[in-house]
Amino acid sequence: DTEVTQTPKHLVMGMTNKKSLKCEQHMGHRAMYWYKQKAKKPPELMFVYSYEKLSINESVPSRFSPECPNSSLLNLHLHALQPEDSALYLCASSQTQGAAGANVLTFGAGSRLTVL
Amino acid sequence: GQQLNQSPQSMFIQEGEDVSMNCTSSSIFNTWLWYKQDPGEGPVLLIALYKAGELTSNGRLTAQFGITRKDSFLNISASIPSDVGIYFCAGRSYGQNFVFGPGTRLSVLP
Numbered sequence: 001d002t003e004v005t006q007t008p009k010h011l012v013m014g015m016t017n018k019k020s021l022k023c024e025q026h027m028g029h030r031a032m033y034w035y036k037q038k039a040k041k042p043p044e045l046m047f048v049y050s051y052e053k054l055s056i057n058e059s060v061p062s063r064f065s066p067e068c069p070n071s072s073l074l075n076l077h078l079h080a081l082q083p084e085d086s087a088l089y090l091c092a093s094s095q096t097q098g099a100a101g102a103n104v105l106t107f108g109a110g111s112r113l114t115v116l
Numbered sequence: 117g118q119q120l121n122q123s124p125q126s127m128f129i130q131e132g133e134d135v136s137m138n139c140t141s142s143s144i145f146n147t148w149l150w151y152k153q154d155p156g157e158g159p160v161l162l163i164a165l166y167k168a169g170e171l172t173s174n175g176r177l178t179a180q181f182g183i184t185r186k187d188s189f190l191n192i193s194a195s196i197p198s199d200v201g202i203y204f205c206a207g208r209s210y211g212q213n214f215v216f217g218p219g220t221r222l223s224v225l226p
């Protein structure tokens with residue numbers, strides 16, 4: 001299995017809603033990432049988990065709350081979002097977080113979030 | 117912080133033409149990745165480069181890791197309609213996370 005699976009594919013939520021994005025990989029990767037991508041822009045790093053521990057938080061507002069329940073799963077909990085948070089949210093994984101060896105990012109198909 | 121520049125920003129080519137695009141950095145990198153992204157989908161890895169001077173092919177795609185370690189090139193030969201999309205380079209220095217370029221948007225005219 002060489003895939004990163006993200007659900008849901010599309011999500012529409014109001015500013016008072018609580019929702020979650022889910023990501024799963026079964027490649028044995030020990031680093032998992034959340035990226036945010038606005039239209040016509042490159043992916044922008046939000047969070048990195050390494051061996052199920054939060055390693056990097058790129059000053060993301062607290063209305064985004066990541067969770068890594070185990071080595072295969074990564075969640076992004078969403079609460080009280082703003083319309084400007086509408087974007088494509090991408091999950092990625094890599095063998096480890098480090099720069100050694102053939103350590104590439106494998107991306108999921110993304111979750112398209114619209115905040116009304 | 118580290119920044120990447122990609123050129124051209126966009127290009128329109130005829131089907132069958134060859135395509136060249138590049139990525140430059142202000143920092144030395146030890147890994148370069150090239151991705152293609154279709155609308156509404158996640159980036160898909162095309163080619164990974166790990167050594168200065170390395171030249172790697174994947175079908176009609178060829179990419180090179182520049183010898184200065186501050187640039188990389190991607191060439192597509194004999195373009196076809198399904199080559200349409202946004203091409204992102206990503207680079208990393210040791211101990212750092214990947215940095216993405218702003219992308220090159222490719223359009224192929226029949």
